[in-house]
Amino acid sequence: MNQQFNLTQVALELAQSTLHEHSFDQLLATVERVIPSDASALLVLQGEQLKPLAIKGLMPDSLGRRFKIVEHPRLEAICKSTLALQFAHDCPLPDPYDGLLLAKTGDIPVHACLGLPLYDKNALLGVLTFDSLNANAFNSISADTLNT
Known part of the structure; x- marks a missing residue:
């Protein structure tokens, strides 16, 4: 798959609700081919919270969690952004x-974090998040790829 994967299509499919539960996992796997990571998640906006629809590399109980946006500064920053947001290591x-990564046990901090807000027109629908124990994991991914 080339790196010109259209992330806008992800947002459109969420907006149209054309995906079924198993399709969310397939969608996340497809995006992972462009943005490999130790952990990734597709979260949908529900009011003031983000609800995971699909996860990879996170503890299974992550799917049952609800992330209150105001309680998670990184998620809040991603939600307020209109472009991909990479946090410094x-x-x-x-x-x-x-503490939720399957790659390591215990409270191992994630070193690289990347978030992509998903919009339909001007409405935030959700976010894609990618985390890696490698501090430079996302440095080689172009801004054009992330913001397509």
Whole structure:
């Protein structure tokens, strides 16, 4: 798959609700081919919370969680952005997935974090998040790829 994957299509499919539960996992797997990570999640906006629809590399109980946006500064920043947002590896903001990675046990902090807000027109529908234990995991992904 080339790196010109159209992330807008992800948002449109969410908006049209054309996806079924198993399709969310397939969708996340497809995006993972362009943005490989240790953990990723597709979350839908429900009021003031984000609800995971699909996860990879996170504890299974992550699917049952609801992330109140105001309680998670990184998720809040992603939701307020109109472009992809990569956090510096030494960003002091807590990561909502700290301690939830399957790749490591215990409270291992995530070192690289990338978030993509998903919009239909001007309405935020949800976010895609990618986390890696490698601090430079997302540095080679172009802004054009992330903001397509």
